[in-house]
Amino acid sequence: MSKELKVPQSYWNPYVCGIGLGLVLLAAFVVMGRGIGASGAMSSVVATGVKTVSISHAEANAFYKGYLGDGTVSPLKDWLVFEVLGVLIGGFLSGKLAHRFKFKVEKGALLTNNRRFLYAFVGGIIMAFGTKLARGCTSGQALTGGALMNVGSWIFMIALFAGAYAMAGTFKRLWA
Structure with missing residues (x-):
């Protein structure tokens, strides 16, 4: 069969x-x-x-x-x-x-599974802290706050994308 x-x-x-x-x-x-x-x-x-x-x-x-x-x-x-x-x-x-x-682990060739999990965990902790600091998660800030034209939500999203763009080069080598 x-x-x-x-x-x-x-x-x-x-x-x-x-x-x-x-x-x-x-x-x-x-x-x-x-x-x-x-x-x-x-x-x-x-x-x-x-x-x-x-x-x-x-x-x-x-x-x-x-x-x-x-x-x-x-x-x-x-x-x-x-x-x-x-x-x-x-x-x-x-x-x-x-x-x-x-089931698979998305990672670059230079990264081990354990290191990928560690980075994901640390990134999650940082994001959770930022969520409480910003008084809402990315989806709530971007979708709900953006739809309501909240200035803080728009500033948050601009800062999020700028920060991600600025850090992309640092982490790009791990995904090569």
């Missing part, structure tokens, strides 16, 4: 995807009364975890208390948590349906 090789489908047109993302953002404003983002979901999960470990600490901390609310509804029922779960599940299904799903 031979195994049939499935050819990956081509990527979608980025302009069509951009229009679709804009419509999703518009629907979020109409249905939920606010835009989209991911950091609020992560904060809800962290606040719930802290409360699980130490109720007194979570209730005494203003940051966690903001996500825990009055305690009658679990913060894990926040719609942003379901949004992020939907993104993860949708990405998985999209990859499977397009025959593009596989």
